Structure formats: C-alpha cells, structure tokens
Amino acid sequence: MSALSNIILVALGILLTLASLWYGQNHHLLPESAAESAPLFDSLFNSTMTIATGIFLVVQGVLLYCIVRYRKRRNDQGDGDPNHGNVLLEIVWTAVPAVIILWLGLASLDVYQAVYGGADVGGHIHAAMAMESSHEAEAGDPSYAYTPAVLPGKDMGQPDLVVQVQGMQYAWMFTYPDSGLVASELHLPLNKRVRLDMTALDVNHAFWVPQFRLKQDVIPGRETHLEFVPTQLGQYPIICAELCGPYHGVMAGQLFVDTPEAFEQWQEEQILAAHPEGKAVALASESQPSSAFATAYQQRLGISPSELSSLRLHSGSLPSAG
Numbered sequence: 552m553s554a555l556s557n558i559i560l561v562a563l564g565i566l567l568t569l570a571s572l573w574y575g576q577n578h579h580l581l582p583e584s585a586a587e588s589a590p591l592f593d594s595l596f597n598s599t600m601t602i603a604t605g606i607f608l609v610v611q612g613v614l615l616y617c618i619v620r621y622r623k624r625r626n627d628q629g630d631g632d633p634n635h636g637n638v639l640l641e642i643v644w645t646a647v648p649a650v651i652i653l654w655l656g657l658a659s660l661d662v663y664q665a666v667y668g669g670a671d672v673g674g675h676i677h678a679a680m681a682m683e684s685s686h687e688a689e690a691g692d693p694s695y696a697y698t699p700a701v702l703p704g705k706d707m708g709q710p711d712l713v714v715q716v717q718g719m720q721y722a723w724m725f726t727y728p729d730s731g732l733v734a735s736e737l738h739l740p741l742n743k744r745v746r747l748d749m750t751a752l753d754v755n756h757a758f759w760v761p762q763f764r765l766k767q768d769v770i771p772g773r774e775t776h777l778e779f780v781p782t783q784l785g786q787y788p789i790i791c792a793e794l795c796g797p798y799h800g801v802m803a804g805q806l807f808v809d810t811p812e813a814f815e816q817w818q819e820e821q822i823l824a825a826h827p828e829g830k831a832v833a834l835a836s837e838s839q840p841s842s843a844f845a846t847a848y849q850q851r852l853g854i855s856p857s858e859l860s861s862l863r864l865h866s867g868s869l870p871s872a873g
C-alpha cells in the first residue's frame with residue numbers, strides 16, 4: 552500500500568469515528584428522560600448507537616468501495632482474481648464482534664443491576680403463594696388470594712411511597728395503601744423514591760413508561776416490582792407493553808409527577824371525592840373556609856357559607872385526608 556492510501560485510510564478512520572461519536576449523542580431517538588435511573592439506560596443506548604453507527608459506516612463504505620473498484624469493465628470477460636480466504640481478516644472479523652458483544656453484555660448487566668439492585672424484579676413464584684393457589688385449586692375456589700411479596704435482597708433504601716398497581720383488561724388501577732385511595736391515574740411526588748407492587752387480575756400485562764426507561768411484566772398470581780425516583784415534573788403515558796387482548800392498544804394510563812404539595816392536594820381531593828359523606832366534614836373543619844380549595848367544594852356541592860358555618864361535625868370521621 553502506498554503512503555498516500557495509508558493517509559487516506561487513517562483520515563477515513565478518524566472521520567468515521569467522529570461521525571459515529573456525534574451520531575451516538577445526537578440521534579434524538581429517545582423521549583425525554585424523567586427518572587433518576589434513565590440516564591444510565593441512555594448512556595448505554597448511546598454507546599450501542601455509536602458502535603452500531605461505526606459498523607454501519609464501515610460495512611456500507613466497504614460495500615460501496617467494492618462496487619466501484621471491482622465493477623465489470625468494458626471488454627472484461629474474466630472472472631477476476633482467484634481469492635481463497637484470508638485468515639487474518641477472518642480472525643479480525645470474528646474477534647472484533649466478539650469483544651463488542653461481550654462488552655455490551657457486561658455493560659447491560661451493570662445497568663440492570665444499578666437500576667434493579669440485583670433484585671428478582673421479573674417476579675418469582677413465592678413458595679407460599681404457589682401452595683396457597685394449589686390449595687385453592689383443590690378447594691375449587693377460582694379466586695386468587697393476593698399476598699404481598701417481600702423484595703429479595705434489595706438495597707436501595709426504603710421507598711418514600713409504595714403504590715399497588717393492578718393491571719386488568721384494559722385499564723390500570725392504583726392503590727395507595729397509606730391512605731386507602733384507589734385511583735385510575737398514577738400521581739407521584741417529585742424526587743421521592745417510589746416502589747410499585749404490581750400484579751394482574753386476568754392476563755399478562757406490562758407496565759411501561761418510556762420516559763422513565765422502565766418496563767416490567769405484570770402477571771396474575773405473582774407480584775413484580777419497580778423502584779425508581781421521578782426527577783421531572785410532568786404528565787407521562789403508561790403503556791401496556793404486552794399483547795393482552797383485542798383492546799390491548801387502548802390500555803393506556805396517565806402518570807403525573809407532581810410537586811409534593813400538589814401531590815398531597817390531589818390525594819386529599821381524591822379522598823374527598825371518593826367519600827362524599829366526608830366532604831361536609833372537610834368543609835366544616837377547613838381552617839380557612841374562604842380558601843380556593845374550600846370555595847371550589849362549596850360551589851360544587853352547592854353549600855352556602857351560612858350552611859357551612861352551621862355544620863357541627865367533628866373531623867374525626869374524615870378518612871385520613873392529610
């Protein structure tokens with residue numbers, strides 16, 4: 552090879568590396584990231600994208616070069632030079648992908664363990680639950696007794712909030728055990744560690760929030776978990792990522808990341824809406840009856856301020872609204 556073609560080859564290599572690195576960071580294929588662990592996935596994805604771009608450019612470049620360089624020329628009736636293998640080339644194109652695959656595998660494991668803490672998030676059949684369900688089957692009871700599972704060896708610190716998630720054809724249901732609130736929307740406070748304890752009521756579903764880079768199967772008779780910290784205020788779609796029936800495509804929920812204050816207020820409003828008998832109590836016990844919060848409820852319930860002040864109810868019967 553001449554010195555000139557060596558220089559051209561090195562220059563092409565540098566150009567190709569730069570192009571791959573640039574595209575790996577600027578592909579815009581991912582939605583915004585809104586959870587603490589999302590950047591880990593993103594950096595792994597970007598690295599994969601960088602490598603894939605490099606390989607794509609090399610393969611397409613060599614292909615184009617060969618098409619032009621070894622094209623059939625006029626009056627050329629020959630078959631080209633006889634080539635029989637190239638041991639060095641074969642070693643290189645076996646070793647390079649092997650190293651890449653190995654590295655990707657290890658890096659993926661790293662990210663997986665960082666996000667899921669090495670816990671068996673895929674859900675395992677708990678011995679007790681398996682026994683329980685087999686007893687029920689014997690007894691002819693089709694209903695399944697749901698037992699909360701213990702997270703095996705997960706060391707992420709205690710979550711600030713636990714929400715039970717139930718997937719069913721074709722909706723998501725969220726239960727907040729601390730307040731007893733059941734909602735069709737998932738509201739979470741910003742920058743708090745959340746654990747979702749998930750199960751399905753009928754068939755397999757999958758809980759997927761693309762902006763959080765989290766996806767987890769939701770399975771009847773098992774409990775699976777997700778643990779994460781939402782880091783960006785906003786509204787995000789919850790998508791069912793497991794074909795679960797004819798209306799699987801419409802099985803979508805909404806996830807709201809609220810400020811802690813807005814989260815508390817939402818919870819109070821939901822509890823009030825779910826317990827109409829508690830509304831008058833809440834209004835009567837509201838320390839500032841003229842606040843926007845109370846006023847809204849007065850108007851909605853059609854209670855006049857004089858009626859409100861005549862209410863003599865104690866606040867003890869209000870379900871824990873704060």
Ligand SMILES: [Cu+2]
Pocket residue numbers: 718719720721755756757791792793794795799802
């Ligand atoms: Cu589903």
